[in-house]
Amino acid sequence: MAVATGVMPARRSWLMRPNMLWAFVLGIAAFVFVVWGLGHDGGLLPSWGLEINQIMFLGYGAAILFFFIGLGVFNEPVKWLLGIPISEEEELERYGAYGGIDRYFRYTLDHKVIGIQYMVTILAAFCLGGFIAMLIRTELLTPNARFTDPETYLSLVTEHSVIMLVMASSIIIGSFGNYFIPLFIGSKRMAFPRIEALSFWLFLLAIVIMPTALFFGGSQTGWTGYAPLADQMHAGHDAYITTWALAGTANTLVGINLVATIWLMRAPGMTWSRMNLTCWSVLVGAILDWLAMPIMVAVQSMVGFDRALLTGLFVPVQGGSAFFYENVFWTFGHPEVYILAIPGMGIVLDILPVFTRRPIYAYRAAVVGMLGIGLLSWFVWQHHLFVSGLTPGLRPFFMFSTEMISFPTGLVFLAALGTLYGGAIRFKTAMLFAVAFFPDFLLGGFSGIFVSDVPSDVQLHGSYWVQAHFHFILMGATLFAFFAGIYFWFPKFTGRRLNERLGQVHFWLMWIGFNGTFITLAIVGIMGMSRRYATYFPYLQGVNVTATIFAYLLGISIIPFLWNFIYSWGWGEKAEENPYQSRSLEWQVPTPIPVDNFEEIPLVLSGPYEYWSNQPMAILKPSESAGTPAAGN
Amino acid sequence: MAESTQFHSDAAEQAFAPVPRSLDDRLTLLSVRMFYIAGSFFFASFYFGLVYLQIMNLNNMWLPHGIDHPPAWIGVSEVVLVLLAGSAYFVGQWFGMYRGNFSLLRLMLWVASLLTVVAVIIHIYELHNPGFSLQGGGYVSLFIAIETVFTIFLVVTALVLIGVAIRAQKGLFSRNGIAVAGFGEYFGWLAGVALFNFLALYVQPFFPIA
Numbered sequence: 001m002a003v004a005t006g007v008m009p010a011r012r013s014w015l016m017r018p019n020m021l022w023a024f025v026l027g028i029a030a031f032v033f034v035v036w037g038l039g040h041d042g043g044l045l046p047s048w049g050l051e052i053n054q055i056m057f058l059g060y061g062a063a064i065l066f067f068f069i070g071l072g073v074f075n076e077p078v079k080w081l082l083g084i085p086i087s088e089e090e091e092l093e094r095y096g097a098y099g100g101i102d103r104y105f106r107y108t109l110d111h112k113v114i115g116i117q118y119m120v121t122i123l124a125a126f127c128l129g130g131f132i133a134m135l136i137r138t139e140l141l142t143p144n145a146r147f148t149d150p151e152t153y154l155s156l157v158t159e160h161s162v163i164m165l166v167m168a169s170s171i172i173i174g175s176f177g178n179y180f181i182p183l184f185i186g187s188k189r190m191a192f193p194r195i196e197a198l199s200f201w202l203f204l205l206a207i208v209i210m211p212t213a214l215f216f217g218g219s220q221t222g223w224t225g226y227a228p229l230a231d232q233m234h235a236g237h238d239a240y241i242t243t244w245a246l247a248g249t250a251n252t253l254v255g256i257n258l259v260a261t262i263w264l265m266r267a268p269g270m271t272w273s274r275m276n277l278t279c280w281s282v283l284v285g286a287i288l289d290w291l292a293m294p295i296m297v298a299v300q301s302m303v304g305f306d307r308a309l310l311t312g313l314f315v316p317v318q319g320g321s322a323f324f325y326e327n328v329f330w331t332f333g334h335p336e337v338y339i340l341a342i343p344g345m346g347i348v349l350d351i352l353p354v355f356t357r358r359p360i361y362a363y364r365a366a367v368v369g370m371l372g373i374g375l376l377s378w379f380v381w382q383h384h385l386f387v388s389g390l391t392p393g394l395r396p397f398f399m400f401s402t403e404m405i406s407f408p409t410g411l412v413f414l415a416a417l418g419t420l421y422g423g424a425i426r427f428k429t430a431m432l433f434a435v436a437f438f439p440d441f442l443l444g445g446f447s448g449i450f451v452s453d454v455p456s457d458v459q460l461h462g463s464y465w466v467q468a469h470f471h472f473i474l475m476g477a478t479l480f481a482f483f484a485g486i487y488f489w490f491p492k493f494t495g496r497r498l499n500e501r502l503g504q505v506h507f508w509l510m511w512i513g514f515n516g517t518f519i520t521l522a523i524v525g526i527m528g529m530s531r532r533y534a535t536y537f538p539y540l541q542g543v544n545v546t547a548t549i550f551a552y553l554l555g556i557s558i559i560p561f562l563w564n565f566i567y568s569w570g571w572g573e574k575a576e577e578n579p580y581q582s583r584s585l586e587w588q589v590p591t592p593i594p595v596d597n598f599e600e601i602p603l604v605l606s607g608p609y610e611y612w613s614n615q616p617m618a619i620l621k622p623s624e625s626a627g628t629p630a631a632g633n
Numbered sequence: 634m635a636e637s638t639q640f641h642s643d644a645a646e647q648a649f650a651p652v653p654r655s656l657d658d659r660l661t662l663l664s665v666r667m668f669y670i671a672g673s674f675f676f677a678s679f680y681f682g683l684v685y686l687q688i689m690n691l692n693n694m695w696l697p698h699g700i701d702h703p704p705a706w707i708g709v710s711e712v713v714l715v716l717l718a719g720s721a722y723f724v725g726q727w728f729g730m731y732r733g734n735f736s737l738l739r740l741m742l743w744v745a746s747l748l749t750v751v752a753v754i755i756h757i758y759e760l761h762n763p764g765f766s767l768q769g770g771g772y773v774s775l776f777i778a779i780e781t782v783f784t785i786f787l788v789v790t791a792l793v794l795i796g797v798a799i800r801a802q803k804g805l806f807s808r809n810g811i812a813v814a815g816f817g818e819y820f821g822w823l824a825g826v827a828l829f830n831f832l833a834l835y836v837q838p839f840f841p842i843a
Contacts, residue, residue, distance in 0.1 A: 081797070081800065191664070259667065260660055290667060309767050313775065318774065319691055
């Protein structure tokens, strides 16, 4: 192969090859042509009898198709199906063998490139969603709607929530899962590189399409998109449906790919009990992705049928039911919470042993805990419907099953506390973010008890208490774990260190801003303020102003991080190969990581937390090792 | 990168012998199974609606008087065509993999492709002429939703099948037939969904459960 000989075939110029620029040009052109060119009043499509929602779905469909044509997604599959050979240049480029920054803007199949693509897109989406949150909090500085009308306010709420949830669905699995899973398990690649790349570009499209709703009246449903309200929305809600259909498909593909990789591609000796906890947590999240996301795609396609074909799946006068939507939606919705949260648990549990120099405490209990949470997440969905007219006889079961989740969660906390206890703790930035995960997740759990309990849920449902509760889970846990991961693995991505002082500034600003905002909003909820209103009673202004000031602090906290991230990537202090003396496999390969990760499939001898052991975790070149010890099974 | 296992069918016929499953083969089978399990969750969401809306029967609009399924020959021919296509694929696959009869495999791939395309055409005809208004109640809504998503699955299947048939015509096979077998499993699942859809949309609603 050319990579081995060092002689690479010449490439066509940058513009002549499929890339992200062509993808966006073609995608936007196709959308504009269909929606404004053919779909304007008196245009070809209305003359055929097509309604606005049908035209919108056609527009998004055309945009997606031409985006992928511009990206070159279909080139190899079509050639494969027609039996046309793929050129060496194409194959090498696909696998990122040429290197260079342009591989990040192409349909590249290297899992490390895809992991970085996810990470940068997630950071961009977080900044966009966060900026919208600042607009929302600014509106809530005063009891009356001053900057926006109520409809625009609700559109902003929907934009913020959908962008953040789509982003958070992939925050750990997409970035760290794709980048590190093959490295963790001693594999040269993911199981299905093409599917992996496709999932990223679907995810990117989902993020890009959601803001287009604002050009068509927006969507005022919030992230839940409840029908029949969704059936009555402006054309902007078609962007919501398309976004979730794309994100759901992307996450299903990610789930299949990660489960297959972990299941079948572990190196010899990499037994289940030698996998690190990030790997376990990604596996649990991936299983939930694989099974729950198709349900979301199904329910949103049903709303699409109601809107485009005027069927009545969720319209009572047409024999439909809003409860049908709510039940199916939350069958997906609650596992979704753990698709976000569980992978975060794995990351922080992996970081604790490194900065305490202790093996993880109760490894098996932590694994059982994460598996238990994943399993129980399927049996709790109706606690979201306690006040919607659910048969009262069902309430005790769902109250009980929801509160049962505390038990496996307790096992995860046990592992964390046991690891910290008596450890030689070094409070580096990664460790600060990892440790902060636990009190924030705990606050999320405690606040959740009150909304899983029927009598208190009846009082708190739809209030800011609920909003504070899920932000503690989604942001306090997931986002803090994400930042912990970035600070921890940055030297592996880039060969450089993030500035520690700026990191500490980032952490303290974010932690104080975050807790200040959402503890205050929990109080606002107890005081009786409902979610999703641009106005409120004047007596609530003081606490709302307090929450907004903390929210600004939270928003500002991202500035030192972004500066640190960009500056350190280019000009930061060079890092050693294994700056933490970690045993885990990803730190044993050189930086930058070769395209094929490992020269040979390694032979794994022990687990990643066995700091007492004198032997390495794995032999990286088993063929050169005489008298290799048995790997176990 | 995985080594290519493609080679000409003549060589395959000569060298045909069982070989141990490679990693890529195992991955292929696992992914196909995971894909149709995900697909089952997808369709189950619609089937839940069949039970739920039927039991709720809000405003007596589950199946209002005068609403009937499209002509039975359409439903029967749809399911028969998909089952025949699946059977043709299975027969071709069996003779190709276990008897080395690649000419029959090639023929049966084209037969399966043709039957799938005809099934797509009949589905489109059915959706275009369902014989009821799309605002005609819960049953009608679910009928349209389920048949439309199934048609989309069928269109994608037809495209892949035609591609596989073209590759087979050029003599490009996977050495031990795992990719063929994997697609066969998927086809079996799709035929199962077609049969279930027929029972759920053409038969059961007219023997109401509530």
